Amino acid sequence: MPPTCFIFNPTAGPSRRRDLPTLVARHFGPLAADDYVIRPTEGPGHAVELARAAAAEGFAVVAAVGGDGTVNEVGRGLLGTAAALGIVPLGSGNGLARHLKVPLGLAAALRRLAQPAFGRIDVGRINSRPFFCTAGLGFDAHVAEHFALAGTRGLGTYLRVTLREYRRYRPVPVRVELNGQVLATDCYVLAFANASQYGNDVYIAPRADLRDGLLDVCLIDALPVGRAFRVSLAMALGNLPETKAADYYQTARARITAAAPLGFHVDGDYLGRTTEFAVELLPLALAVAV
Ligand SMILES: Nc1ncnc2c1ncn2[C@@H]1O[C@H](COP(=O)(O)OP(=O)(O)OP(=O)(O)O)[C@@H](O)[C@H]1O
Numbered sequence: 001m002p003p004t005c006f007i008f009n010p011t012a013g014p015s016r017r018r019d020l021p022t023l024v025a026r027h028f029g030p031l032a033a034d035d036y037v038i039r040p041t042e043g044p045g046h047a048v049e050l051a052r053a054a055a056a057e058g059f060a061v062v063a064a065v066g067g068d069g070t071v072n073e074v075g076r077g078l079l080g081t082a083a084a085l086g087i088v089p090l091g092s093g094n095g096l097a098r099h100l101k102v103p104l105g106l107a108a109a110l111r112r113l114a115q116p117a118f119g120r121i122d123v124g125r126i127n128s129r130p131f132f133c134t135a136g137l138g139f140d141a142h143v144a145e146h147f148a149l150a151g152t153r154g155l156g157t158y159l160r161v162t163l164r165e166y167r168r169y170r171p172v173p174v175r176v177e178l179n180g181q182v183l184a185t186d187c188y189v190l191a192f193a194n195a196s197q198y199g200n201d202v203y204i205a206p207r208a209d210l211r212d213g214l215l216d217v218c219l220i221d222a223l224p225v226g227r228a229f230r231v232s233l234a235m236a237l238g239n240l241p242e243t244k245a246a247d248y249y250q251t252a253r254a255r256i257t258a259a260a261p262l263g264f265h266v267d268g269d270y271l272g273r274t275t276e277f278a279v280e281l282l283p284l285a286l287a288v289a290v
Contacts, residue, residue, distance in 0.1 A: 067091015
């Protein structure tokens, strides 16, 4: 098994696995002997530094133990290094893990990591910030912002925040340049998908491929109640492109200018508001061990 550094976020996920070191030792220890270390994060952003340090120490695999936010931080720390990203999915949504078919059970995920398959995946970037799963402008980012402010987490809070903000949210006019064309449209949601889903098997771009050198772009210009139901159902069924409720494009880069400051998220974390966005894809820029 490859030397592995586990970087674990004790606050990720619904169950807050503060006992993770014991569990990893139980499942991985007998297989690994001296070949692994476990390093907990102490706050947001810490996993970037821990991952970079682990790669510099020569660990072949640096495993993010948490959800997509933790995966994003570990992945960012590993970009440009020789180490591969592993995932032990303990988050709430686990979008990248689900796309990559990493087992969701802890014991199975650890067994897989002991004998991983090495490969590479594309990496997206929005305003210089890397993303591995999805980035987006508009309502999704607005919900991510208010979810972070809600005080509690979990699916119940997420649904409550989504419904409340749906009644308040108004789309913003944008100008989108991609593939030599210019779209002047309203942005309710403009999502850039490297992986197919937001997590929890909710598919924003079911045809997205992590190795095709392209981002799948999903544009929803308005979301009246009837369309909101259709979009929600289609995202759960994984057939949104087959409906007429969203427009799809594929591109390796895009520029967006918004008529008013527009919120954006990266792998589900709200990053703020701005009017200019540059999106690009770095082909096969990250090594993975899954
Ligand atoms: N020790 C820590 N204390 C508080 N926050 C932390 C700590 N370590 C990491 N974080 C932050 O916790 C946030 C949430 O983590 P993560 O996204 O992995 O879990 P999740 O939200 O439950 O899962 P998912 O994104 O799959 O829904 C991350 O954005 C990360 O910056």
